[in-house]
Amino acid sequence: MDDLTERLTRLGVSGLTSYPNCNPELNPIDIYRSHITDQLAEITETDPQIIYPVLQWPPSLDKGDLVLAVPALRIKGKKPAELATELAEKFPESPLVSKPTASGIFLQFLAKPGPFSKLVIPSILRHQTSYGLNPKLGLRDASDPSKGKKRIIVEFSSPNIAKPFHAGHLRSTIIGGFLGNLYERAGWEVIRMNYLGDWGTQFGLLALAWNMYGNEEELLQNPIGHLYDIYVQVNKIHGPEHDQLKEMKERGEDTTEMYEKSLSKKAHDYFRRMEDGDEEVLSLWRKFREVSIDRYKKTYARLNIHYDVYSGESQIKPESMEAAMQALTEKGLLEESNGAQIINLEKYNKKLGKCRVKKPDGTTLYLTRDIGAAVERFEKYNFDKMIYVVAMQQDLHLGQLFKILELMGRKDIADRCEHVNFGMVLGMSTRKGTVKFLDDILKDVGEKMHDVMRGNEEKYAQVEKPEETADILGITSVMVQDMTGKRINNYEFSIDRMTSFEGDTGPYLQYAHARLCSITRRAGIPYEALHDADLSLLTDSSHANLLIRALAQWPDVFQNTLKTLEPVTILMYLFRMTHMLSSSYDHLKIVGSEPELARARLALYESAKQVLRSGMTLLGLSPVERM
Numbered sequence: 251m252d253d254l255t256e257r258l259t260r261l262g263v264s265g266l267t268s269y270p271n272c273n274p275e276l277n278p279i280d281i282y283r284s285h286i287t288d289q290l291a292e293i294t295e296t297d298p299q300i301i302y303p304v305l306q307w308p309p310s311l312d313k314g315d316l317v318l319a320v321p322a323l324r325i326k327g328k329k330p331a332e333l334a335t336e337l338a339e340k341f342p343e344s345p346l347v348s349k350p351t352a353s354g355i356f357l358q359f360l361a362k363p364g365p366f367s368k369l370v371i372p373s374i375l376r377h378q379t380s381y382g383l384n385p386k387l388g389l390r391d392a393s394d395p396s397k398g399k400k401r402i403i404v405e406f407s408s409p410n411i412a413k414p415f416h417a418g419h420l421r422s423t424i425i426g427g428f429l430g431n432l433y434e435r436a437g438w439e440v441i442r443m444n445y446l447g448d449w450g451t452q453f454g455l456l457a458l459a460w461n462m463y464g465n466e467e468e469l470l471q472n473p474i475g476h477l478y479d480i481y482v483q484v485n486k487i488h489g490p491e492h493d494q495l496k497e498m499k500e501r502g503e504d505t506t507e508m509y510e511k512s513l514s515k516k517a518h519d520y521f522r523r524m525e526d527g528d529e530e531v532l533s534l535w536r537k538f539r540e541v542s543i544d545r546y547k548k549t550y551a552r553l554n555i556h557y558d559v560y561s562g563e564s565q566i567k568p569e570s571m572e573a574a575m576q577a578l579t580e581k582g583l584l585e586e587s588n589g590a591q592i593i594n595l596e597k598y599n600k601k602l603g604k605c606r607v608k609k610p611d612g613t614t615l616y617l618t619r620d621i622g623a624a625v626e627r628f629e630k631y632n633f634d635k636m637i638y639v640v641a642m643q644q645d646l647h648l649g650q651l652f653k654i655l656e657l658m659g660r661k662d663i664a665d666r667c668e669h670v671n672f673g674m675v676l677g678m679s680t681r682k683g684t685v686k687f688l689d690d691i692l693k694d695v696g697e698k699m700h701d702v703m704r705g706n707e708e709k710y711a712q713v714e715k716p717e718e719t720a721d722i723l724g725i726t727s728v729m730v731q732d733m734t735g736k737r738i739n740n741y742e743f744s745i746d747r748m749t750s751f752e753g754d755t756g757p758y759l760q761y762a763h764a765r766l767c768s769i770t771r772r773a774g775i776p777y778e779a780l781h782d783a784d785l786s787l788l789t790d791s792s793h794a795n796l797l798i799r800a801l802a803q804w805p806d807v808f809q810n811t812l813k814t815l816e817p818v819t820i821l822m823y824l825f826r827m828t829h830m831l832s833s834s835y836d837h838l839k840i841v842g843s844e845p846e847l848a849r850a851r852l853a854l855y856e857s858a859k860q861v862l863r864s865g866m867t868l869l870g871l872s873p874v875e876r877m
Contacts, residue, residue, distance in 0.1 A: 314358035382805035388437025410447030454520030570622035696724035730756030
């Protein structure tokens with residue numbers, strides 16, 4: 251803070267008033283919030299605690315660097331538009347901001363370019379990729395760090411053993427990985443959890459498939475692929491059989507004899523043995539689970555994803571589910587329906603309907619296991635928040651889960667749970683047995699990027715590990731396409747579009763980063779020499795000023811993302827900033843410029859590189875330095 255105080259003094263600002271959530275060391279815009287609040291408090295005689303939080307960053311830079319909706323000041327007796335004009339006229343001369351502009355009911359504030367560059371760029375160069383991130387947000391008590399961090403569980407990806415890692419799992423993995431990074435950089439203790447679909451009647455069917463078609467060697471070479479292949483094979487028998495039983499029931503025919511001989515019955519009996527703890531069947535289940543997790547870990551590593559806990563439906567203790575059922579019984583929530591135990595949630599919310607929590611034979615259901623899991627996790631981790639990153643098709647299921655937790659007397663858990671949902675990926679679903687695995691998709695996209703790279707022989711020759719770089723670019727393409735719209739939107743999976751360097755794509759972002767790295771290499775100016783660059787040399791350039799203003803927004807973008815939980819909030823900011831970069835290269839050349847001017851411009855480009863790198867890694871991308 252001493253360095254900042256010194257810089258402010260040199261700019262003619264004698265001290266800053268501290269406000270809640272004001273972090274001038276981490277966020278240069280907070281310097282301006284504090285300064286403007288003091289000035290407005292004096293001329294309006296309004297409580298500064300009302301003013302500070304309503305000074306917002308605008309949707310676009312043509313609206314200024316900060317904007318104030320005048321009605322938020324709660325000043326009575328004047329029309330907001332008239333008051334805005336009056337405040338603009340009364341606002342005193344300031345060393346930091348120009349006279350504000352009244353636009354309808356809004357006051358728009360624009361930072362003076364000279365002081366702004368001397369506050370923003372040194373802050374970025376000093377903090378580098380941690381610039382703008384606020385680890386204080388994750389503290390239980392910001393005034394007393396010794397009380398520790400808040401704890402969050404992010405449950406995401408959660409594929410089913412022996413089924414393909416499909417598009418829905420890909421979306422959950424990308425979004426969940428991003429959320430883990432986001433909360434970690436906000437200072438939370440993050441527990442990344444993968445809740446595998448490793449239990450249920452379908453596992454009994456898989457075991458039957460193994461006995462019929464399994465091959466030990468193929469399992470070790472390609473566990474997910476082989477288990478899926480045999481699952482598809484057994485379903486060629488099970489599918490028609492299941493359909494026939496259903497049709498017979500609908501016609502009112504007796505299905506007892508056929509069901510007793512069916513694969514459905516055998517799968518059900520096998521799962522019953524699993525639930526009863528039969529060691530023979532559990533040893534096969536453990537083997538399938540272990541080889542699958544080993545394979546998943548390799549795929550996740552390519553996406554920069556790691557997990558702290560590999561949980562699963564199988565890991566939920568029977569006593570946890572029994573305790574949950576006991577609590578539901580005591581609260582009088584259970585009803586019987588055709589031998590099954592159900593809860594009628596329509597009494598509390600018609601949309602939640604009725605849900606089964608136990609089958610007629612006493613075996614558990616997915617919902618029952620989720621109830622047990624939530625209670626177990628709370629008892630083990632004492633989390634402050636738990637996020638389920640699951641597709642919007644599960645909105646009802648999770649709504650039911652949270653309501654049941656509340657009704658059984660665990661509102662303390664329900665209130666800490668949140669469902670972060672997302673839409674579908676179109677164009678990736680195929681007919682049975684022809685599903686593309688994620689590894690194959692990443693391989694195809696990587697090869698496409700490799701072909702694109704080979705198109706420029708001169709640049710290709712400079713890349714040390716072209717195949718590895720192409721793989722990173724391919725993964726970036728897939729991830730950026732997934733994050734380009736709001737989570738809830740469906741999108742069309744298109745390899746041609748995602749691998750293009752034209753428009754807002756993953757390769758475009760990687761190119762922007764690689765170009766900044768190239769500028770730094772070619773300039774030959776040591777990083778240390780940038781700290782005392784004469785930044786006043788930048789203020790004559792509108793391109794430089796615009797870029798500095800964009801870089802100043804990064805801390806607020808980060809904070810806003812914690813509210814939206816949308817990767818697109820970060821991504822759109824990075825695209826806007828890199829577009830400004832692209833249009834500035836011809837106007838802010840380093841090679842051939844005077845040494846001091848070159849140093850100032852490189853300080854700006856280095857700052858842009860740090861922010862771009864920070865944003866990309868937050869999204870889970872691996873920035874490349876050459877391509």
